[in-house]
Amino acid sequence: MDQTIITLTVNGTEVTQPVEPRICLADFLRGQLNLTGTHLGCEHGVCGACTVLVDGRAVRGCLMFAVQAHGLKVETVEGLAPDPQQLNPLQRAFMKHHGLQCGFCTPGILMTMTEFLRNNPAPGERDIREVLSGNICRCTGYEGIVAAVIEAAAEMRGEQTESSLLTETNPT
Amino acid sequence: MKAAPFRYHRPATQREALELLSQCENAKILAGGQSLVPMMNMRYVMADDVIDINRIGALTGIAIEDDHLLVGAMTRQSDLLNHQELKHRAPIFADALSYVGHMQTRNRGTIGGSLAHMDPASELIGLASMLDATITVESIQRGRRECAISTFAKYYFTPDIAPDELLTEVRFALPSGHHRHGFAEFSQRHGDFAIVGAAAIFETDIDKSISKARIVLIGVDAGPVRLSAAENILTGQKPTPDALRAAAETTQTLEYKGDGLVSADYRKRLARIMTARALEQAAGQPQRGT
Numbered sequence: 403m404d405q406t407i408i409t410l411t412v413n414g415t416e417v418t419q420p421v422e423p424r425i426c427l428a429d430f431l432r433g434q435l436n437l438t439g440t441h442l443g444c445e446h447g448v449c450g451a452c453t454v455l456v457d458g459r460a461v462r463g464c465l466m467f468a469v470q471a472h473g474l475k476v477e478t479v480e481g482l483a484p485d486p487q488q489l490n491p492l493q494r495a496f497m498k499h500h501g502l503q504c505g506f507c508t509p510g511i512l513m514t515m516t517e518f519l520r521n522n523p524a525p526g527e528r529d530i531r532e533v534l535s536g537n538i539c540r541c542t543g544y545e546g547i548v549a550a551v552i553e554a555a556a557e558m559r560g561e562q563t564e565s566s567l568l569t570e571t572n573p574t
Numbered sequence: 575m576k577a578a579p580f581r582y583h584r585p586a587t588q589r590e591a592l593e594l595l596s597q598c599e600n601a602k603i604l605a606g607g608q609s610l611v612p613m614m615n616m617r618y619v620m621a622d623d624v625i626d627i628n629r630i631g632a633l634t635g636i637a638i639e640d641d642h643l644l645v646g647a648m649t650r651q652s653d654l655l656n657h658q659e660l661k662h663r664a665p666i667f668a669d670a671l672s673y674v675g676h677m678q679t680r681n682r683g684t685i686g687g688s689l690a691h692m693d694p695a696s697e698l699i700g701l702a703s704m705l706d707a708t709i710t711v712e713s714i715q716r717g718r719r720e721c722a723i724s725t726f727a728k729y730y731f732t733p734d735i736a737p738d739e740l741l742t743e744v745r746f747a748l749p750s751g752h753h754r755h756g757f758a759e760f761s762q763r764h765g766d767f768a769i770v771g772a773a774a775i776f777e778t779d780i781d782k783s784i785s786k787a788r789i790v791l792i793g794v795d796a797g798p799v800r801l802s803a804a805e806n807i808l809t810g811q812k813p814t815p816d817a818l819r820a821a822a823e824t825t826q827t828l829e830y831k832g833d834g835l836v837s838a839d840y841r842k843r844l845a846r847i848m849t850a851r852a853l854e855q856a857a858g859q860p861q862r863g864t
C-alpha cells in the first residue's frame with residue numbers, strides 16, 4: 403500500500419519516515435521508531451495505555467493516524483526522565499507510592515498526568531480521580547497512583563516532600 | 575486490530591475538502607476521530623478515502639454573539655469546556671462536556687464530529703436540542719444549508735447530512751442571563767456512554783417563577799427527546815417539589831427500549847430519576863436519592 407512521508411518532532415528530535423496512512427500513531431512510535439514505552443491495550447480508545455502528548459495535549463495514540471502527526475510535536479514516556487540515571491518527580495513519586503505493579507498502564511497514566519499537572523499545579527484529589535478515569539489500571543487499585551500525583555504536584559510546586567529528600571541523599 | 579487500507583487526504587481549505595467529498599465515492603470525513611477511528615480499527619467502517627479536516631483552520635472557533643453561541647465544527651470539546659466566557663454565560667456547557675468521554679478524548683474530539691456521529695447518548699446533541707441549535711452543512715453542488723436540530727436525527731447514528739455535505743458550524747441559542755441549570759447522567763463509569771441522561775434549564779422571573787423551561791432526555795431514542803409536556807407543566811410556576819415531581823413523572827408516558835446493558839423498565843425508571851435530579855439542580859434544591 404502507498405506510503406506517505408511524514409516529518410514530526412518526537413521528544414525534541416525531528417524524525418522523517420515513510421508511513422502507511424492506516425498505521426496509528428502508537429504503532430508508528432513502537433514499530434518504526436522503536437519507542438516501545440507507549441503501550442496498546444484495547445486499540446479502540448477505552449484503556450488509555452497508548453496516551454502520548456501531541457502539541458502538549460494528552461491524546462489516545464490508537465485513535466490518531468501517524469500521518470496526522472505530520473508537522474506536530476509528540477512527547478512519549480521516553481522523554482520524561484531528564485537523563486538515563488534519573489527519574490522526573492512524577493515518576494519518582496509513582497515508584498515511592500507503588501503507583502505501578504505490572505507497569506502496563508503506567509506510561510499512559512504518566513503522560514495523562516504530565517499534561518494535567520502542567521495546567522493544574524495544585525489539583526484536588528477529586529480532580530485527579532476524574533482525570534484518571536480515562537486510564538484503566540488492572541493492578542494497583544488506583545490509591546497509590548492518586549497519592550503519587552498529589553505528592554508529585556507538591557514537589558513540582560517546590561515544596562519539600564519525602565521523595566525529593568530521597569533523591570537528594572541518594573541520587574540513583 | 576488495524577484499519578483497512580485507505581487513501582489519505584489532508585485538504586488545507588474547506589473548498590478543497592468539499593471538492594474531494596464530491597469526487598470520492600466512498601469517503602469519510604476525519605474530524606477528531608474519537609468515534610470514527612475505533613470503528614475503522616474494528617472494521618465496522620472501511621473507507622476508500624479519508625479526508626482529514628484537522629488542518630482547516632477556518633473550521634475552528636468559538637464566538638458568543640448576543641444571545642447565540644457559534645461553534646466551528648472542528649472546535650475541540652476541551653476548548654469549549656474550558657472557555658471562560660462560556661463558563662460564565664452558560665455553565666451547562668462545561669457541566670455537560672465533563673461527561674463527554676475523558677480528557678484525552680476531549681482533547682481530540684470535536685463538536686461537529688459529535689453532532690455528525692449522532693450517537694443517541696450524546697450529551698452535545700442533548701444540549702443542541704435543548705438550545706434549539708441550527709446546524710450548517712455545505713456542499714459544492716448545493717452550497718450552504720441550515721438544519722434545525724429538531725429534524726436533524728433521521729435514524730440511529732443517521733443525521734440529515736448528504737454524502738457530499740460537510741458539517742461546518744453549529745449555532746446554539748443561549749438562555750437569558752438569569753437562569754439555572756441541572757445535568758444528571760447515569761453510566762457504568764464516569765465518561766462512558768450515557769444509559770440515560772437529563773438536562774434542564776430554567777429562566778426565572780423576579781418572583782422566582784419559571785418563565786421558560788427547557789428539558790431534554792438523552793440515551794432513550796435515536797435522537798434527543800425534548801420533554802415539552804414537562805416544560806409546559808413548569809412554565810409560569812414556582813419550582814415547588816410537587817411541580818417538579820409532576821414534571822419528572824411525564825417521562826413515564828414515553829416508550830423505552832432495552833438493550834444489552836439495561837432492560838426497558840430499568841431505563842424508564844432511570845429516565846424519571848435523572849429528570850428529577852436535573853430539575854432539582856435547576857431549581858436549586860438539594861438532590862434526592864430517587
Ligand code: FES
Pocket residue numbers: 441442443444445446447448449450451452453462463464465
Ligand atoms: S490502546 Fe488506545 S486507548 Fe486502549
Ligand code: FES
Pocket residue numbers: 501502503504505506507508538539540541542
Ligand atoms: S500497573 Fe498493571 S495495569 Fe496498572
